[in-house]
Amino acid sequence: MSRMFTWADAARIIVLLAVSFLILMPIAAAVLGGFKTNGELRVSPFGLPEVWHLQFYGEILGGRRFWVYLGNSFFISIMTVGLTLVLGSMCAFAFAQTRFFGSRFLFGYLLLGLMFPVAAAIMPLFLTVRDLGLLDTAWGVILPQVAFGLAFSIMFFRTFFKEMPSELFDAARVDGCSYIRFYFTFTLPLSTPILATIAVFVFVQSWNNYLLPLIMLNDREGYTWTLGAMDFRGEYAAEWNRTLAFVSATLAPAVVFFLAAQKYIVSGLTGGAVKG
Amino acid sequence: MAEVRMTNINKSFGAVEVIPDLSLTIPDGSFSVLVGPSGCGKSTLLRMIAGLEDVSAGEIHIAGEDVTGAKPSDRGIAMVFQSYALYPHMSVRQNIGFGLKLAKTPKDEINRRVGEAAEILQLGPLLDRKPRQLSGGQRQRVAIGRSIVRKPKVFLFDEPLSNLDAALRTQMRVELAELHAKLNATMIYVTHDQVEAMTMADQIVIMKDGIIQQVGRPMELYNAPQNPFVAGFIGSPRMNLIEGRIAEARKSKILGIRPEHIDVSPDAGEWEGRLRYVEHLGSDTVAYVDSEAAGRITVRLPGEVAISTGDAVFLTPRANNIHLFRADGTVERA
Numbered sequence: 001m002s003r004m005f006t007w008a009d010a011a012r013i014i015v016l017l018a019v020s021f022l023i024l025m026p027i028a029a030a031v032l033g034g035f036k037t038n039g040e041l042r043v044s045p046f047g048l049p050e051v052w053h054l055q056f057y058g059e060i061l062g063g064r065r066f067w068v069y070l071g072n073s074f075f076i077s078i079m080t081v082g083l084t085l086v087l088g089s090m091c092a093f094a095f096a097q098t099r100f101f102g103s104r105f106l107f108g109y110l111l112l113g114l115m116f117p118v119a120a121a122i123m124p125l126f127l128t129v130r131d132l133g134l135l136d137t138a139w140g141v142i143l144p145q146v147a148f149g150l151a152f153s154i155m156f157f158r159t160f161f162k163e164m165p166s167e168l169f170d171a172a173r174v175d176g177c178s179y180i181r182f183y184f185t186f187t188l189p190l191s192t193p194i195l196a197t198i199a200v201f202v203f204v205q206s207w208n209n210y211l212l213p214l215i216m217l218n219d220r221e222g223y224t225w226t227l228g229a230m231d232f233r234g235e236y237a238a239e240w241n242r243t244l245a246f247v248s249a250t251l252a253p254a255v256v257f258f259l260a261a262q263k264y265i266v267s268g269l270t271g272g273a274v275k276g
Numbered sequence: 277m278a279e280v281r282m283t284n285i286n287k288s289f290g291a292v293e294v295i296p297d298l299s300l301t302i303p304d305g306s307f308s309v310l311v312g313p314s315g316c317g318k319s320t321l322l323r324m325i326a327g328l329e330d331v332s333a334g335e336i337h338i339a340g341e342d343v344t345g346a347k348p349s350d351r352g353i354a355m356v357f358q359s360y361a362l363y364p365h366m367s368v369r370q371n372i373g374f375g376l377k378l379a380k381t382p383k384d385e386i387n388r389r390v391g392e393a394a395e396i397l398q399l400g401p402l403l404d405r406k407p408r409q410l411s412g413g414q415r416q417r418v419a420i421g422r423s424i425v426r427k428p429k430v431f432l433f434d435e436p437l438s439n440l441d442a443a444l445r446t447q448m449r450v451e452l453a454e455l456h457a458k459l460n461a462t463m464i465y466v467t468h469d470q471v472e473a474m475t476m477a478d479q480i481v482i483m484k485d486g487i488i489q490q491v492g493r494p495m496e497l498y499n500a501p502q503n504p505f506v507a508g509f510i511g512s513p514r515m516n517l518i519e520g521r522i523a524e525a526r527k528s529k530i531l532g533i534r535p536e537h538i539d540v541s542p543d544a545g546e547w548e549g550r551l552r553y554v555e556h557l558g559s560d561t562v563a564y565v566d567s568e569a570a571g572r573i574t575v576r577l578p579g580e581v582a583i584s585t586g587d588a589v590f591l592t593p594r595a596n597n598i599h600l601f602r603a604d605g606t607v608e609r610a
């Protein structure tokens with residue numbers, strides 16, 4: 001039976017179109033801007049280019065720099081994601097599945113980290129990283145990022161782990177399964193949705209992070225793309241078309257990562273464990 | 277010998293004392309059923325036997341060995357949970373074989389024993405399915421299969437049938453009884469369904485608030501309940517427990533008489549009353565009578581009886597089926 005097309009449907013479609021437009025417009029402008037000359041960009045920032053100049057993209061993709069920046073960003077993001085997932089899920093597992101003295105206090109202390117703005121910590125952070133001898137290395141960015149991402153990821157992991165039926169753990173213990181084994185054989189495989197969600201979140205944050213790399217990295221060879229994007233700003237003039245082409249080119253890896261992770265963001269993996 | 281002996285067990289969760297002081301022996305090879313109202317500590321007791329919960333005080337011996345501090349997997353027990361607790365991402369085969377795999381059993385030995393268990397439980401065609409592709413009854417069988425492959429000395433069941441529908445429950449009840457006969461292992465079975473308790477048990481343990489009320493064979497509990505709680509718990513419909521003048525006339529606090537031990541007559545009898553409600557079950561007729569002397573009395577009559585609501589009736593308890601519960605805790609029976 002087909003349904004009548006109602007005004008409510010029309011309104012919904014209009015709203016969705018408007019929202020999509022709001023999101024897509026700046027992206028389209030950035031991508032298209034990379035094909036324009038600087039002059040044209042100033043006159044018509046949003047229209048299609050009169051002449052499609054491929055050389056700006058060509059220069060960027062053909063140059064070594066761009067790939068170095070991209071590689072650095074990718075390394076930092078992947079390491080941040082990996083460490084956050086491993087440490088976060090292990091801590092959360094301990095908080096969710098075991099009872100130990102002071103666990104509530106410790107958890108509360110961790111959650112305090114949620115309220116702590118990175119910017120306020122930048123000075124002591126710089127000093128600490130310098131003292132550790134990690135300035136100008138990727139780890140100088142990775143470790144602080146992991147530290148700041150841990151609080152919220154532990155919170156999400158713990159909530160998810162707590163939802164797992166506790167009889168599952170009991171059954172495994174009767175079968176002779178140790179804590180650590182349970183973590184690897186049950187907790188991780190059954191948590192792919194939350195792992196993927198946190199991974200995307202952490203990746204995007206790290207990918208777009210500007211402040212930490214700015215403080216920690218001085219050597220051009222170690223720059224992330226966010227710092228590299230500044231290459232096209234001269235002392236007197238900014239080459240906006242090159243900047244836009246550069247930024248557009250860096251979107252791709254983040255999108256690919258998201259699509260890969262999205263496959264796992266499906267719930268219902270625990271179906272069949274308990275009554276149903 | 278796989279006798280389970282608990283001595284002076286105490287269990288508290290923080291300030292809440294769930295089991296004050298409990299001693300109980302489950303004989304080797306018996307099918308013992310723990311019954312009691314919700315929250316009385318049945319699951320807690322079972323989990324302590326399994327080692328999933330520490331005892332606060334006391335000792336647990338299984339097959340003569342002190343296992344009070346032992347890990348669940350070292351106690352020679354297997355447990356079937358109410359929610360089945362199957363491993364959702366593993367096939368039926370892996371679910372059943374997981375414990376053996378952890379115990380580093382050789383591969384072909386695992387395959388052989390999984391095959392055996394599958395045969396006993398008719399799981400053969402399902403071995404490569406995931407739990408979510410099984411029906412409730414099949415999941416229950418897998419959970420039982422997982423427990424039998426490890427050849428435990430003691431099986432622990434925590435309300436394993438309560439998620440099944442009535443027909444399947446009856447069938448599984450028979451299957452469990454057969455399994456018990458075949459494996460000849462000690463089984464401890466928790467339920468709050470007294471029909472399950474009566475039909476399956478060699479020995480019933482009735483608990484209330486963490487305290488054992490009575491231990492005995494089903495018919496012992498039916499014929500000779502030691503206190504009003506047991507009297508009211510075993511038997512369906514419940515035993516009539518009458519307080520007041522009628523009980524006092526017989527020098528007791530409570531007079532108990534089962535619905536099936538009351539004679540009904542239209543013109544003469546001990547207590548006069550009026551029929552409030554009648555249930556025709558075909559095999560039985562259950563009548564609820566309001567009487568001046570005794571209050572509301574349930575009566576069970578065999579077969580189909582032509583009586584209807586509003587009729588005046590006379591009730592007579594059969595003298596040698598009367599239970600008299602004294603104020604000092606003693607019981608008198610004719």
Ligand SMILES: Nc1ncnc2c1ncn2[C@@H]1O[C@H](COP(=O)(O)OP(=O)(O)OP(=O)(O)O)[C@@H](O)[C@H]1O
Pocket residue numbers: 289292294312313314315316317318319320321468
């Ligand atoms: N982890 C726990 N922390 C605190 N109290 C608990 C815990 N587990 C059980 N209890 C309490 O212990 C008592 C006994 O619980 P238990 O689960 O053994 O009851 P049960 O007899 O199995 O009941 P049911 O028939 O409903 O399953 C309950 O009052 C419950 O609230």
Ligand SMILES: [Mg+2]
Pocket residue numbers: 318319320434
């Ligand atoms: Mg229970």
